[in-house]
Amino acid sequence: MEYKFEQVKIVGGIGADDEFWRGLERGEFCLPTCASCGTWMWPAHFRCGACGAWEMQWNAIEPRGTIFTWTRSWYAFDRVSERTADVPYVSAVVEIPHAGGARVMGIYEGTDEALRIGVDVVGHILPPSEKTKGYPSIVWRPASSGPVA
Numbered sequence: 775m776e777y778k779f780e781q782v783k784i785v786g787g788i789g790a791d792d793e794f795w796r797g798l799e800r801g802e803f804c805l806p807t808c809a810s811c812g813t814w815m816w817p818a819h820f821r822c823g824a825c826g827a828w829e830m831q832w833n834a835i836e837p838r839g840t841i842f843t844w845t846r847s848w849y850a851f852d853r854v855s856e857r858t859a860d861v862p863y864v865s866a867v868v869e870i871p872h873a874g875g876a877r878v879m880g881i882y883e884g885t886d887e888a889l890r891i892g893v894d895v896v897g898h899i900l901p902p903s904e905k906t907k908g909y910p911s912i913v914w915r916p917a918s919s920g921p922v923a
């Protein structure tokens with residue numbers, strides 16, 4: 775089944791991050807800056823907290839960063855029952871230095887030996903799937919593991 779983010783969009787969100795998901799669908803890792811003062815804004819907002827401007831600019835950037843923190847899920851939570859087969863799995867918060875230190879979550883795919891705070895990781899964009907509720911996703915793999923198809 776082919777999924778499109780727009781068809782399965784979770785109701786109740788403010789929608790400020792829609793361009794993030796559209797970017798992933800195009801195969802681009804995009805984070806916003808304020809169009810007026812250039813401040814990086816993640817999580818996305820509709821209004822810049824630094825200068826008050828309303829216009830955002832979405833920038834396709836290289837999905838690289840360092841692990842800021844991580845956690846291993848040992849339980850199949852009911853809101854993400856699609857991941858039951860993956861338990862236990864690791865979620866990582868990755869700091870993006872070339873995006874003002876923005877911190878972006880994703881699943882970590884790599885060895886336990888490489889799983890450390892501060893390790894360099896590269897994001898790989900996965901297409902929408904049932905597992906991700908029809909959203910595209912980004913997984914983080916250790917930069918030292920080399921390119922993975």
Ligand SMILES: [Zn+2]
Nearest residue numbers: 808811822825
């Ligand atoms: Zn601003």
